[in-house]
Amino acid sequence: MKPFVHEVRSTRVVFGSGTISQVRAEVERVGGNRVLLLASKRLDDVAQRVGESLGPLLAARFDGAAMHTPVEVTEHALGVLRSNSADCVVAIGGGSTTGLSKALAARTNVPQVIVPTTYSGSEVTAVLGETAEGRKTTRSAPEIRPETVVYDVDLTLSLPVDLSVTSAVNALAHAVEALYSPQSEPVTDSIALDAVARISRGLRALAADPSDVDTRADLLIGAWLAGTCLGSVGMSLHHKICHTLGGSFGLPHAETHTVVLPHVMAYNAKAVPEVMERIAGALGVPDAPAGVFDLVESVGGPTSLRQLDFPREDLPLAVELSTSRVYQNPREVTGEGVAALLSDAWHGKRPA
Numbered sequence: 001m002k003p004f005v006h007e008v009r010s011t012r013v014v015f016g017s018g019t020i021s022q023v024r025a026e027v028e029r030v031g032g033n034r035v036l037l038l039a040s041k042r043l044d045d046v047a048q049r050v051g052e053s054l055g056p057l058l059a060a061r062f063d064g065a066a067m068h069t070p071v072e073v074t075e076h077a078l079g080v081l082r083s084n085s086a087d088c089v090v091a092i093g094g095g096s097t098t099g100l101s102k103a104l105a106a107r108t109n110v111p112q113v114i115v116p117t118t119y120s121g122s123e124v125t126a127v128l129g130e131t132a133e134g135r136k137t138t139r140s141a142p143e144i145r146p147e148t149v150v151y152d153v154d155l156t157l158s159l160p161v162d163l164s165v166t167s168a169v170n171a172l173a174h175a176v177e178a179l180y181s182p183q184s185e186p187v188t189d190s191i192a193l194d195a196v197a198r199i200s201r202g203l204r205a206l207a208a209d210p211s212d213v214d215t216r217a218d219l220l221i222g223a224w225l226a227g228t229c230l231g232s233v234g235m236s237l238h239h240k241i242c243h244t245l246g247g248s249f250g251l252p253h254a255e256t257h258t259v260v261l262p263h264v265m266a267y268n269a270k271a272v273p274e275v276m277e278r279i280a281g282a283l284g285v286p287d288a289p290a291g292v293f294d295l296v297e298s299v300g301g302p303t304s305l306r307q308l309d310f311p312r313e314d315l316p317l318a319v320e321l322s323t324s325r326v327y328q329n330p331r332e333v334t335g336e337g338v339a340a341l342l343s344d345a346w347h348g349k350r351p352a
């Protein structure tokens, strides 16, 4: 028997098709009168529609969010928020836009309404990762957790397949690491297994029809569930390695998760064979690490760090940075072990 602590942490979630029409009502619900809209050129069409529906509540728009939440961008956006006396943030976009919103909330306590367009899951966590001077640091605080999330499945129908694949595997990683987290408990376990099943089903169906609403709903619900796990229990080696590769070497977030996940699973499988069996069951494959590798390959996702242009000569520094501090992981983290893992990930070797 494993003892556990379960705590309910709440974010209001509105899910459906066409739900962006409810953003204004959600802003009013959190007491917003002057909205700073965070968006991007790529999602200009949606941002225009939300901006129009906000009408006089729209105070300003800022389009500059960047991957890994650089503090210089946050300072710039903070200036826009303050000079426009904004008292609420609406963020439309992926984890980068959500990250900027959270960075603003961490500094000003403004309420946030997030409209996610990828599967990052960041919208339901109180975690903020920021990058300053080439180092990514992570912190957690109640004011960072967004008050409301409006999931509109329609916004994901046009998410390009390559982005959909890597973003969905990023979500899968949250569910996988939750299942072997020391803080795991029955509620997060069942949420995580449902997430694994939905994400793998969604990924297999994606190529046949990327704009199928049920497939996209599976992926978006899976991402939400996996994000809920990420926000409830601590992550382990996989997240440490990905944060190092992203924060210190500038590798793209979701792609890095996609390459690294099967290798960390293979590393940890010896320590938690029963967890890997449950994951394999949810995936519908005989072996979880090889099953994730095969799934990624079958849907055209990246399988090696080499493909992401990671220089082989930087591997020793990546090992050093990812093992410089002690953190939780089901199997002891050793320099030798991580070096072998990253070498396999660099070559794109299928876990045995």
Ligand code: NAD
Pocket (backbone or CB within 6 Å): 040, 042, 066, 067, 068, 069, 093, 094, 095, 096, 097, 099, 117, 118, 119, 120, 121, 122, 123, 125, 126, 127, 128, 129, 155, 156, 158, 159, 160, 163, 167, 170, 230, 253, 254
């Ligand atoms: P992202 O937000 O940078 O989006 C990736 C790309 O997809 C961008 O070019 C964006 O313009 C584009 N895009 C987004 N939605 C689109 C759509 N519907 N159609 C077409 N293009 C679209 O990347 P991401 O993977 O969503 O998020 C990564 C960031 O989120 C990283 O900084 C990561 O650290 C952070 N993150 C944080 C947490 C947390 O809990 N703190 C969790 C997961 C990710």
